[in-house]
Each structure stands twice: as C-alpha cells, then as structure tokens.
Amino acid sequence: xxxxxxxxxxxxxxxxxxxxxxxxxxxxxxxxxxxxxxxxxxxxxxxxxxxxxxxxxxxxxxxxxxxxxxxxxxxxxxxxxxxxxxxxxxxxxxxxxxxxxxxxxxxxxxxxxxxxxxxxxxxxxxxxxxxxxxxxxxxxxxxxxxxxxxxxxxxxxxxxxxxxxxxxxxxxxxxxxxxxxxxxxxxxxxxxxxxxxxxxxxxxxxxxxxxxxxxxxxxxxxxxxxxxxxxxxxxxxxxxxxxxxxxxxxxxxxxxxxxxxxxxxxxxxxxxxxxxxxxxxxxxxxxxxxxxxxxxxxxxxxxxxxxxxxxxxxxxxxxxxxxxxxxxxxxxxxxxxxxxxxxxxxxxxxxxxxxxxxxxxxxxxxxxxxxxxxxxxxxxxxxxxxxxxxxxxxxxxxxxxxxxxxxxxxxxxxxxxxxxxxxxxxxxxxxxxxxxxxxxxxxxxxxxxxxxxxxxxxxxxxxxxxxxxxxxxxxxxxxxxxxxxxxxxxxxxxxx
Ligand code: BG6
Numbered sequence: 001x002x003x004x005x006x007x008x009x010x011x012x013x014x015x016x017x018x019x020x021x022x023x024x025x026x027x028x029x030x031x032x033x034x035x036x037x038x039x040x041x042x043x044x045x046x047x048x049x050x051x052x053x054x055x056x057x058x059x060x061x062x063x064x065x066x067x068x069x070x071x072x073x074x075x076x077x078x079x080x081x082x083x084x085x086x087x088x089x090x091x092x093x094x095x096x097x098x099x100x101x102x103x104x105x106x107x108x109x110x111x112x113x114x115x116x117x118x119x120x121x122x123x124x125x126x127x128x129x130x131x132x133x134x135x136x137x138x139x140x141x142x143x144x145x146x147x148x149x150x151x152x153x154x155x156x157x158x159x160x161x162x163x164x165x166x167x168x169x170x171x172x173x174x175x176x177x178x179x180x181x182x183x184x185x186x187x188x189x190x191x192x193x194x195x196x197x198x199x200x201x202x203x204x205x206x207x208x209x210x211x212x213x214x215x216x217x218x219x220x221x222x223x224x225x226x227x228x229x230x231x232x233x234x235x236x237x238x239x240x241x242x243x244x245x246x247x248x249x250x251x252x253x254x255x256x257x258x259x260x261x262x263x264x265x266x267x268x269x270x271x272x273x274x275x276x277x278x279x280x281x282x283x284x285x286x287x288x289x290x291x292x293x294x295x296x297x298x299x300x301x302x303x304x305x306x307x308x309x310x311x312x313x314x315x316x317x318x319x320x321x322x323x324x325x326x327x328x329x330x331x332x333x334x335x336x337x338x339x340x341x342x343x344x345x346x347x348x349x350x351x352x353x354x355x356x357x358x359x360x361x362x363x364x365x366x367x368x369x370x371x372x373x374x375x376x377x378x379x380x381x382x383x384x385x386x387x388x389x390x391x392x393x394x395x396x397x398x399x400x401x402x403x404x405x406x407x408x409x410x411x412x413x414x415x416x417x418x419x420x421x422x423x424x425x426x427x428x429x430x431x432x433x434x435x436x437x438x439x440x441x442x443x444x445x446x447x448x449x450x451x452x453x454x455x456x457x458x459x460x461x462x463x464x465x466x467x468x469x470x471x472x473x474x475x476x477x478x479x480x481x482x483x484x485x486x487x488x489x490x491x492x493x494x495x496x
Contacts, residue, residue: 003433005038005112012121013043019061025425030075040106043085054085067421096137115144131171158450179441183244185424188383192251215355218343228312235319240343242453262437273448275331281459289480291322293346296473304473321345324481346473351495352383387413
C-alpha cells in the first residue's frame with residue numbers, strides 16, 4: 001500500500017544526495033505505486049533555481065543515477081509534476097516564510113493533510129539551526145504528523161553525539177526523528193533477522209556453545225574518492241565501524257525481540273551494544289589494529305596514490321583508512337566468543353560479509369592417518385556485491401574409503417528472487433512515510449555504539465601512528481591485522 005499522504009521537504013536539495021539517491025528512490029517508489037496520490041516534494045537550498053530548472057536538472061540526473069533497466073515515463077511524469085523548489089539560505093527567516101507559503105499552498109492543492117516530512121540532506125551542524133527556524137516560522141501549526149530524517153555522521157565522538165542528540169531532542173520527539181544508516185536499508189542486512197528468527201535450523205546453535213567466533217568484513221576497493229576533507233577528520237572507525245558495522249553486529253548477535261515492532265527490535269539492538277565490552281584505552285590498543293594505505297596498484301590494474309597525497313588530506317595525516325578490532329559481548333549468549341571486525345579503503349577487493357564460524361564436530365569417528373583434519377561448519381552472509389547466504393558441510397568423497405571433503409550449500413538472491421536493483425533508500429523513505437522506524441537508529445543506540453568506539457579512538461588519538469602508511473593500496477591491509485587473529489589460532493576468511 002502507498003505511504004501516508006505528505007509533503008517531503010528536502011533541505012540541501014541541490015546537493016549530491018538528492019540527485020544520486022533521493023530522487024532515484026522516489027522514482028522507484030513511484031514505479032512500484034508506493035507513493036501516495038496526495039504527495040509533493042519541495043526542495044530548498046542556496047542555489048537560485050526555479051522549480052522548472054530543478055525539475056529538468058533532476059530529470060537529467062535520473063538518467064545517470066536511475067537503478068532500473070527500463071525507464072517508466074509515466075512514473076517519472078507523475079513524480080516530476082510534484083517536484084518544487086524554493087531557493088533560500090538556511091539561516092534566513094524570510095526563506096522559511098516563503099517555504100511555508102509554498103508548503104501551505106501545496107498542502108491545500110494536493111490534500112496532504114498537513115503531514116510534513118523534513119529531510120536534512122545537509123551537514124549535521126545545520127540540523128539545530130534548521131529545526132529552530134522551522135519552529136520559529138510556525139511549521140508546528142500544520143495539522144498532520146511531522147517527521148525529520150537525518151543523515152550521519154551522528155557526532156564525531158560520544159560527547160558530540162550526545163550534544164547533537166540534545167539539540168535534536170530540544171525540537172523533536174524521539175519518535176519524530178528518523179536517523180538513516182543506509183546499511184539497514186540493504187536487503188541482505190535486513191535478511192539477517194529473517195534468517196535468524198524465521199527458521200528453526202540455526203537459532204538453537206546461535207551461542208557460545210556452538211559458535212567459535214564471528215567475522216565481519218567491509219572491504220572497499222576505492223580510496224577516499226575526493227572526500228579527503230571529510231574523511232581525514234573521520235577515519236574508518238567513525239565512517240564505517242561505529243555506525244554500519246556495529247548495526248550489523250547487533251543484528252547478527254541480538255536476542256529475539258518481543259515483537260517485530262520498531263522499538264522492540266531497537267531495544268534488543270541497544271541491549272546488545274550495551275553488552276559489548278568497553279575497553280580501557282590500554283586494553284583497546286591490544287585489541288585494535290589501524291592502518292593507512294600507501295601508494296599501490298588496485299586489482300583492476302589502476303594506480304592508486306597514497307592516502308596522504310589525496311586531495312584535502314594532511315600530508316602527515318594520522319587518520320586510519322583501515323581498522324581491525326577484536327570485540328567481546330559480555331552477555332550470557334556470547335561469553336568469550338571473539339567478534340572480529342575489519343574494514344578499510346583501497347583494499348584488494350570490494351566485499352561485505354559476515355562469517356559465523358561454528359565449533360568443530362567431535363572428530364572421534366573421522367581420524368586416522370588417511371584422514372585430513374576435519375574442517376568445521378561456517379555460515380556466510382554475503383551482503384554485497386554478491387548477495388546471498390552460504391554454508392559448508394562435510395561430505396564423503398566418492399570411493400571405497402571414507403574421506404571427507406567440505407562442500408557448499410548456497411542461496412543466491414539473484415537466482416531466487418527477481419527484484420529490480422534499488423538504491424536502498426526506498427525502504428527507508430517508505431518506512432518514514434508510514435511511521436515505521438524499524439530501520440532507523442535511536443538516541444540510545446547511537447550513544448551505545450559510540451561507547452564501544454570511544455576508548456579505541458582515545459587510545460589512537462593519544463598516540464601518533466609512526467608506521468603509517470603501513471599497507472599498500474590494493475593489498476589486504478596491514479600485516480598486524482592478521483596477527484590479531486593468528487595469536488588466537490585463527491585467520492581472516494577471504495571475501496568472495
Ligand atoms: C558511507 C561511508 O557511509 O558508506 C563511505 O561514508 C563508504 O566512506 C560507504 O564508502 C559504503 O557504503 P556501501 O553501501 O557502498 O557499502
């Protein structure tokens with residue numbers, strides 16, 4: 001069913017996010033009949049565009065960023081006629097006056113019932129200002145619901161995250177704030193919950209008695225791609241691990257929720273993140289490895305410059321472009337099961353995977369001089385680019401003697417479902433329109449994740465990384481990341 005009637009107001013509508021993701025997602029939703037008939041979009045940004053110019057710009061950009069094979073002109077015309085634009089500076093009260101006039105007019109024309117969805121496609125430092133000005137201009141007087149979508153980063157450490165949360169909560173109720181973590185929009189990430197809780201097969205084994213350890217890898221082949229200015233202040237721990245990877249970890253390890261409602265799921269995620277062991281900075285140092293890439297050759301043969309020579313990056317930068325962590329979840333289910341996380345830029349291959357390594361079955365029956373050491377079961381969630389789930393088991397090799405070999409069972413999204421390619425934002429925009437906050441983060445979740453990351457950030461920021469750069473672009477990261485597992489008698493699994 002289509003989402004609730006509403007007007008979507010995009011702050012920062014002339015920016016990258018709008019053309020790359022928001023408009024293509026709205027278009028995909030329109031193609032699938034998931035936008036309400038009573039709907040309009042109002043873009044606002046500094047650029048002095050007219051509505052006409054905004055429409056033709058979005059139409060042109062859609063040709064580049066469209067995710068579907070076939071173009072549906074009816075869906076696009078439908079959406080295009082609902083796109084509007086008003087120029088304005090986010091600090092200027094008059095701009096909000098004009099915005100309100102336009103929104104009121106469209107609300108009456110389109111019959112959207114005063115439901116307003118504000119999308120903050122801007123820097124987080126503007127969220128407070130915009131909220132305050134919206135208030136001042138009397139937007140609260142509209143009769144319907146009001147919600148706001150915010151994009152990361154949600155702070156750059158625990159303290160700034162708390163400050164940002166306070167700022168948001170000064171103007172909005174928690175249930176009005178939708179914090180986007182685009183990993184939660186990925187089908188394969190959402191499927192982790194379906195896999196765990198809609199099947200009887202694995203969940204009884206999902207604990208310290210049967211699982212040896214878990215590995216999460218988000219490997220990127222690209223470097224910082226012109227985002228050096230932002231990235232040099234962030235680093236991979238803030239950019240990928242504190243948010244996307246800890247959210248995935250929560251899905252893999254949380255307890256079954258009381259129901260599938262947004263808050264029941266988020267309660268369990270928060271509980272899980274609160275149980276992740278908080279290291280002292282000293283202990284953090286022996287459980288975390290950081291890396292930065294030097295020049296190298298990528299898998300496709302292209303030369304990749306060293307991180308420190310990227311645009312807008314400090315030539316003596318201490319920022320980590322790779323990190324590997326060894327975490328523990330101090331709860332009943334996961335006591336002493338190591339959770340290894342790694343992520344980095346300019347690596348050999350792009351691939352996001354979660355590998356759940358089971359303990360070895362008793363070997364009593366299958367040993368002897370002719371037997372190879374028996375491997376143990378592993379379950380792998382392929383998140384991207386390959387999408388699916390795979391597990392191995394031991395089978396008898398044909399022949400007169402008992403020999404074992406590991407074989408695979410594999411589910412592939414592409415083979416089982418015929419779904420159109422999407423941006424991943426569709427499901428989130430739709431969720432927001434219907435008031436379903438399942439795929440969004442929450443104040444306590446954001447802060448719990450920062451509490452995991454903070455001691456590591458503190459340990460690193462106090463100590464310059466003298467060995468940077470310590471891995472070549474196009475490699476698998478620093479050698480020390482391997483040592484982190486080898487000293488536990490384990491190794492990283494290659495991503496497919
Ligand atoms: C973003 C990070 O949040 O996620 C980027 O800021 C990163 O640095 C991106 O490249 C990865 O997203 P995806 O969907 O390509 O895995």
